[in-house]
Amino acid sequence: xxxxxxRLGRANLDRLPPAVRRPAYDLSRVTxxxxxxxxxxxxxxxxxxxxxxxxxxxxxSWGIVGASLRSPDTRDxxxxxxxxxxxAVRAAEGTEHRVIGALLGSVVAREKPxxxxxxxxxxxxxxxxxxxxxxxxxxxxxxxxxDERHPDVVHDLNNxxxxxxxPGFIVAALARRRALGAKPFTVxxxxxxxxxxxxxxxxxxxxxxxxxKDLGKWIADNAAFPSTMVDRIVPETTDADRDxxxxxxxxxxxxxxxxxxxTQWVVEDRFTAGRxxxxxxxxxxxxxxxxxxxxxxxxxxxxxxxLAYLGYLAGYETIADTMQDPHFARLAARVMEQAAVTLxxxxxxxxxxxxxxxxxxFSNPALHHRTWQIAMDGSQKLPQRxxxxxxxxxxxxxxxxxxxxxxxxxxxxxxxxxxxxRAIDVRDPLAAEFAKLTREAGPVAERLAPALxxxxxxxxxxxxxxxxxxxxxxxxxxxxxxxxxxxxxxLVSA
Numbered sequence: 001x002x003x004x005x006x007r008l009g010r011a012n013l014d015r016l017p018p019a020v021r022r023p024a025y026d027l028s029r030v031t032x033x034x035x036x037x038x039x040x041x042x043x044x045x046x047x048x049x050x051x052x053x054x055x056x057x058x059x060x061s062w063g064i065v066g067a068s069l070r071s072p073d074t075r076d077x078x079x080x081x082x083x084x085x086x087x088a089v090r091a092a093e094g095t096e097h098r099v100i101g102a103l104l105g106s107v108v109a110r111e112k113p114x115x116x117x118x119x120x121x122x123x124x125x126x127x128x129x130x131x132x133x134x135x136x137x138x139x140x141x142x143x144x145x146x147d148e149r150h151p152d153v154v155h156d157l158n159n160x161x162x163x164x165x166x167p168g169f170i171v172a173a174l175a176r177r178r179a180l181g182a183k184p185f186t187v188x189x190x191x192x193x194x195x196x197x198x199x200x201x202x203x204x205x206x207x208x209x210x211x212x213k214d215l216g217k218w219i220a221d222n223a224a225f226p227s228t229m230v231d232r233i234v235p236e237t238t239d240a241d242r243d244x245x246x247x248x249x250x251x252x253x254x255x256x257x258x259x260x261x262x263t264q265w266v267v268e269d270r271f272t273a274g275r276x277x278x279x280x281x282x283x284x285x286x287x288x289x290x291x292x293x294x295x296x297x298x299x300x301x302x303x304x305x306x307l308a309y310l311g312y313l314a315g316y317e318t319i320a321d322t323m324q325d326p327h328f329a330r331l332a333a334r335v336m337e338q339a340a341v342t343l344x345x346x347x348x349x350x351x352x353x354x355x356x357x358x359x360x361x362f363s364n365p366a367l368h369h370r371t372w373q374i375a376m377d378g379s380q381k382l383p384q385r386x387x388x389x390x391x392x393x394x395x396x397x398x399x400x401x402x403x404x405x406x407x408x409x410x411x412x413x414x415x416x417x418x419x420x421x422r423a424i425d426v427r428d429p430l431a432a433e434f435a436k437l438t439r440e441a442g443p444v445a446e447r448l449a450p451a452l453x454x455x456x457x458x459x460x461x462x463x464x465x466x467x468x469x470x471x472x473x474x475x476x477x478x479x480x481x482x483x484x485x486x487x488x489x490x491l492v493s494a
Contacts, residue, residue, distance in 0.1 A: 197227030
């Protein structure tokens with residue numbers, strides 16, 4: 001069917017082909033119990049799918065109201081189709097389509113901040129979850145503390161009832177709950193932060209204490225911030241993806257999400273105001289998420305970043321393309337292997353099997369996950385993905401050449417010029433600072449590596465470690481001299 005005919009919506013779900021799954025519950029009976037900040041593709045391909053499964057068991061009071069903190073694009077695309085959208089699960093064997101109904105509505109925070117605060121403060125809201133990316137927490141990644149000089153933090157402290165930032169909205173809503181005498185909602189961080197629940201709690205309570213010490217103490221004493229580990233690869237949706245999904249549905253879907261068959265969600269079972277039966281929907285409820293979180297950050301995310309920076313420099317558009325190069329596949333395997341020795345996992349965890357599954361997932365030819373997309377916001381990601389493992393390996397007197405090459409790849413990338421002299425569109429909160437340092441140092445590893453390692457917000461004290469400086473400088477020199485392909489080949493062949 002030609003895309004662009006009738007729009008997906010509640011009134012025409014019965015027109016979907018039999019092969020397309022649809023909500024297995026009465027949509028009219030669902031009421032909101034969750035507010036989600038950061039209504040992007042990842043949430044819609046991961047947490048919202050789990051909640052959709054929970055709703056199918058009869059737990060109809062756990063619908064989601066989503067909030068985009070800045071852009072209206074998601075709201076504008078989903079509102080005309082009753083916030084229904086398609087999950088397209090792509091594997092080498094083919095694509096499965098499923099319409100998700102867990103999302104009941106959406107708010108653009110900057111358009112109606114008071115409305116979002118009111119929704120979060122409503123006692124019916126028992127969970128506020130977040131996927132706002134690392135930079136959305138207005139914190140310093142190296143320390144995990146609130147960045148009190150962040151422009152959004154400064155704004156929110158002076159405009160308490162019209163916040164811009166995720167911490168600002170959470171604190172404003174919790175203050176309202178306290179004034180109402182209501183229980184605080186659970187704050188459930190689903191971003192790739194180290195000890196993400198504890199980090200979110202520290203940021204929120206620090207923000208609240210700047211407003212009122214009593215409010216900060218009330219939040220610290222009464223609100224729950226469970227840590228989580230989330231895992232699913234979700235590439236950016238393209239126009240071609242939209243056309244393909246619309247053809248499969250026979251209805252137009254303006255905002256589908258693409259993903260892989262694999263999904264995992266590990267959650268610390270700590271909630272202040274109840275939760276849906278997450279375990280029935282496949283979530284692993286545990287007392288300590290940290291081992292699983294580090295496993296994902298240091299195995300999946302670290303190797304993903306290494307492939308993204310070095311693969312982009314080598315001219316590969318997607319992770320799957322990069323993995324077709326056997327030297328880059330060996331690079332990913334080596335990053336995982338060398339990070340694995342820094343992990344302490346619960347008994348029965350099969351790290352070798354997990355690493356093998358990651359290599360298979362990265363090679364999925366149906367999943368067009370762009371290296372450029374993964375390379376975004378590296379200043380926020382490096383501390384959790386690469387630097388922690390480097391620090392632990394140095395403490396054990398183990399070599400760090402593999403991770404150092406990944407860091408050097410990031411340095412070459414944020415210089416904003418590729419190996420053919422073309423401009424790189426660097427998306428990073430510190431992009432201007434990196435550009436300035438690159439201009440001053442020039443393409444000289446002995447000058448640029450120490451300059452970037454000296455960026456305190458990224459590297460902290462680790463940046464002055466002589467062994468790291470030596471390894472990264474040498475790796476960056478090889479990238480300038482030989483290019484990414486030859487540098488990776490030389491490393492994995494040694």
